[in-house]
Amino acid sequence: MLRLSFVTGTEPGKWFTRFRDRTAHGQLLATDSEDPVAELLDARADLALTRLPDPRVTDEYHVVELYREAPGIALPKDSELTLLDRLSPADIEGEIINWSTPPxxxxxxxxxxxxxxxxAANVGVLIAPRPLIRVLARKQIEHRDFLGDVPVTTIALVWRRADDSEAIQDFVGIAKGRTPNSSRQAAPKRTAREKTLAKQQRRAAGGADERTRRSRRR
Structure with missing residues (x-):
């Protein structure tokens, strides 16, 4: 069984389905969490789909970055600012900022x-990763891209190096877009001697084919 904790603001359901359909690793136990790294540290999860940066993710862990999140801004639904597709710091000058991604x-x-x-109570704005706002926003909230100088967050798969496994590697491959027909392992490199022997074998096979063709023409 593979235990995976995924951070709020991600929607990895399609990966879960592909993992269950394509592999024979048994049950996949997936839980939504506000802090999947804590579950990894406490050994409650084998693999975390988490938001970086996070100083707790040290060299003890494998990290595979999947995608970056666009910064977003949450607005009251009735705000005139919703008429804009993107907002800049100049657009929200004078607005109350209830929370913003820190440096x-x-x-x-x-x-x-x-x-x-x-x-949602029609007071101020909020700046955070837009996918997170999209998941958490209520009906009274609209969200747009934000063009300000905000740190970019990254969604990544993280797991302890000591706990690496075939199940984890297969899930990582699926998340990275590997198809059922693709190989997870690269073809091993051949030595110079192996290359020479292979060339000799091809030449020998070619000579045998030529002799066969000549005998048929006679």
Whole structure:
């Protein structure tokens, strides 16, 4: 069984389906979490789909980055700012900012939830990864791309090097877009002697084919 914890703001359901359909590793136990790295540290998960940066992810872990999240801004549904497709810092000058991605790029999901409640009450705005806003936003909230100088967050698969396994590698491959027909392992490199022997074998086979063709013409 593979235990995977995925961070709020991601929607990896299609990967779960492909993993179950394409592999024979047994059950996949997937849980939504505001802090999947904590579950990895506590050995409650084998693999974490998490948001980086996170200082707890050290050299003890494998990290495979999958994609970057666009910064977004949450707005009250009735705000005139919703008329814009993208917003810049100049557009929100004078607005109350209930929460914004900090300079270190770490996302405090409980704080984002709380800030969105204030935005839903028609007060101020909030700046965070747009996929996270999309998942957490209520009906009273609209969201747009934000063009300000905000740290970019990255979604990545993280697991402890000591706990690497075939199941983890197969899931990572699926998340990276590997098809059922593709190979996870690269073809091994041949030595110079192996290359020479292979060339000799091809020449010998070619000579045998030529002799066969001549005998048929006689």
């Amino acid at each position: 270190d790029g770490r996302i405090d999901i409980p704080a984002v939830r709380t800030g969105l409640q204030v935005v």
